[in-house]
Amino acid sequence: MLDRTIAPPIQPLARVALPAAALMALPNGARLHVLANDAQPVVRLQAVFRAGKLAEPKPGLATLTARMLLEGTTTRTARQIADEVAFYGASLECDAGFDRSTLTLYCLTRHLPALLPLVLDVLTNPAFPESELQQLKTRTIQNVRVERQKTSFLASERFNELLFGAETPYGRAFDAEAYQALTADEARAFHQTAYAGANAELFLCGDVAAEQQLVAEAFEALPAGVALVAAPATDDATALSGPSRVPVAGSLQASIRMGRLWPSPTHPDTHRLKLLVNVLGGYFGSRLMRNIREDKGLTYGIYSSVAPREAATSLVIGTDVKGESADYAVSEIEMELRRLQEELIPADELETVKSYMLGKFANELSTVFEQCDKYKNLVFLGLPADYYTEYVSQTEATDAETLRALAQQYLAPETMQAVVAGPAL
Numbered sequence: 001m002l003d004r005t006i007a008p009p010i011q012p013l014a015r016v017a018l019p020a021a022a023l024m025a026l027p028n029g030a031r032l033h034v035l036a037n038d039a040q041p042v043v044r045l046q047a048v049f050r051a052g053k054l055a056e057p058k059p060g061l062a063t064l065t066a067r068m069l070l071e072g073t074t075t076r077t078a079r080q081i082a083d084e085v086a087f088y089g090a091s092l093e094c095d096a097g098f099d100r101s102t103l104t105l106y107c108l109t110r111h112l113p114a115l116l117p118l119v120l121d122v123l124t125n126p127a128f129p130e131s132e133l134q135q136l137k138t139r140t141i142q143n144v145r146v147e148r149q150k151t152s153f154l155a156s157e158r159f160n161e162l163l164f165g166a167e168t169p170y171g172r173a174f175d176a177e178a179y180q181a182l183t184a185d186e187a188r189a190f191h192q193t194a195y196a197g198a199n200a201e202l203f204l205c206g207d208v209a210a211e212q213q214l215v216a217e218a219f220e221a222l223p224a225g226v227a228l229v230a231a232p233a234t235d236d237a238t239a240l241s242g243p244s245r246v247p248v249a250g251s252l253q254a255s256i257r258m259g260r261l262w263p264s265p266t267h268p269d270t271h272r273l274k275l276l277v278n279v280l281g282g283y284f285g286s287r288l289m290r291n292i293r294e295d296k297g298l299t300y301g302i303y304s305s306v307a308p309r310e311a312a313t314s315l316v317i318g319t320d321v322k323g324e325s326a327d328y329a330v331s332e333i334e335m336e337l338r339r340l341q342e343e344l345i346p347a348d349e350l351e352t353v354k355s356y357m358l359g360k361f362a363n364e365l366s367t368v369f370e371q372c373d374k375y376k377n378l379v380f381l382g383l384p385a386d387y388y389t390e391y392v393s394q395t396e397a398t399d400a401e402t403l404r405a406l407a408q409q410y411l412a413p414e415t416m417q418a419v420v421a422g423p424a425l
Contacts, residue, residue: 018375024216028197028224034212035205037368041109043206044369050228051101051194053169060179065187066096071132073125084118098170099310109207116218128184141176154246155255155421162417163314196225205372246421254326254422258317260415265308265381271394276403279345280304283356287336298325323423330418340407344400354395
């Protein structure tokens with residue numbers, strides 16, 4: 001009989017490798033990456049352009065342009081686009097991130113040929129109709145106004161301003177007046193420059209073996225354009241200004257954001273640093289969760305994570321607490337940072353974190369879409385082909401002495417930028 005009081009043995013994770021992607025270079029400069037898997041008759045097509053906030057000539061223009069692509073073309077209205085997508089039971093979305101903008105189509109494989117003309121129409125013939133442009137501006141400004149009533153949004157906004165600089169794409173706060181002043185002509189000009197073949201990476205994954213040539217031929221219709229220059233990366237991680245407070249009248253809750261600039265994923269210590277960050281606050285049994293949630297009862301949840309971007313990477317620690325507990329919570333976070341600098345992580349705790357990380361990693365490779373997401377990281381962050389193999393082997397091999405040395409180098413509380421948004425005390 002099975003004894004459910006005894007946990008099953010932990011099996012080591014076998015060496016992993018992402019499926020090889022077929023790469024096709026198109027005449028217009030675009031590149032098509034294909035990961036074929038016929039387990040399910042579904043497909044995901046993503047057209048990714050260097051058209052994010054790093055590339056926008058005016059603040060807000062990248063987001064406005066991306067969202068306007070689905071608001072009508074020279075041959076289809078927004079309603080017609082939505083109806084056609086719905087008719088095929090598909091999904092079509094476009095949005096801008098910090099680094100790039102992405103148009104994503106999900107559909108059944110048999111419907112891909114019928115939907116490709118729509119995708120190309122959206123990408124190459126946006127009309128930027130004035131009525132939809134004004135409605136989109138109004139909705140966006142209203143949404144940000146609502147978000148700015150939340151301490152968590154305000155804390156993150158101020159944290160990014162201080163960490164990256166208020167005038168940089170990563171740190172610039174949303175400016176409603178500047179966003180309202182953007183014009184359709186500016187969006188058209190940005191679209192013509194950024195949404196060109198020379199700036200496009202195309203990712204086709206799923207049951208696509210018979211469709212890749214069709215997709216390649218379709219996307220040759222993108223104008224070639226001129227490749228935009230990538231923003232320079234920075235690995236600087238220096239001491240920053242002291243704690244910053246964002247007063248929120250009437251709020252009973254305070255949101256805390258702490259962190260610093262962090263080594264990029266290409267740094268030789270990146271995998272060991274990820275292990276260290278998970279020990280600190282990367283899973284439910286982490287140091288921060290056990291102390292600040294389980295022992296002190298100050299929060300429902302607290303986390304630490306690394307946010308890699310193409311031009312800068314950051315470490316972020318975040319939580320929400322009662323307003324009167326904010327300073328106490330900050331001091332407890334700093335105490336946990338010092339503990340990692342001073343004490344060796346016990347062997348059983350370290351083994352638990354390693355098992356969690358490797359199990360989570362294996363689970364994140366369960367579908368071809370997730371495998372493609374991992375592959376995209378290699379492409380956009382300039383990572384070596386053996387990056388994930390090294391992730392497994394270095395995670396398994398890292399010892400407590402190495403993690404303590406890394407904590408001494410990277411987790412000093414005085415190098416952390418701290419922001420508290422909440423009631424003025």
